[in-house]
Amino acid sequence: MTDFTYETHHAAATETSVRIAQVPQARLTRRDWVRLASGGSAVLAGLAALGVAGCKDAGAQSVQVTLYATEECGCCHQWAERMASAGFDLKKHVMLDVTPKKDALLVPVDLRSCHTAEAGGYVFEGHVPPALIRKFLAERPADRGLAVPGMPGGSPGMEDSPKQAYEVLAFQSNGSTRVYAHA
Secondary structure (H helix, E strand, C coil): CCEEEEEEECCCCCEEEEEEECCCCCCCCHHHHHHHHHHHHHHHHHHHHHHHHHHHCCCCCCCEEEEEECCCCHHHHHHHHHHHHCCCEEEEEECCCCHHHHHHCCCCHHHCCCCEEEECCEEEEECCCHHHHHHHHHHCCCCCEEEECCCCCCCCCCCCCCCCCCEEEEECCCCCEEEEEEC
């Protein structure tokens, strides 16, 4: 540690010395730079997805999301990380079997995936992108929720798999669907 002396003169013409410790700078490895860059990119992508409306809501409370997943499902927990990174307040319920919860939330069987979430009175089934959840919650449609059936590669939480195009479906409790977005 290197010491520096800093002198100031006050109105009473007294001299004061202040000891300042120089903190050594940490050296970042290439891996550290990549982590910083990818984290920053995710933040910028999230802000871009929010658009101008997101700027107005920057001080608003985060949205509470309750996730139902099994312990051994890695992609479910990766999806949860994406949601938390996007600013959602996530609460996890780890269960042995999520099927009874899906039944109680009226998730149509043909739309099911590995995990289910609730937010704002809606149901989000599978790997729905956080930006689309935020958009859906802002629109407040009459639908029951959004679903990404199966586990499409490249979707949030499935980034380790090759990217494939998929549809995000809005669904009703009676099982009827409509295409909400293409991802």
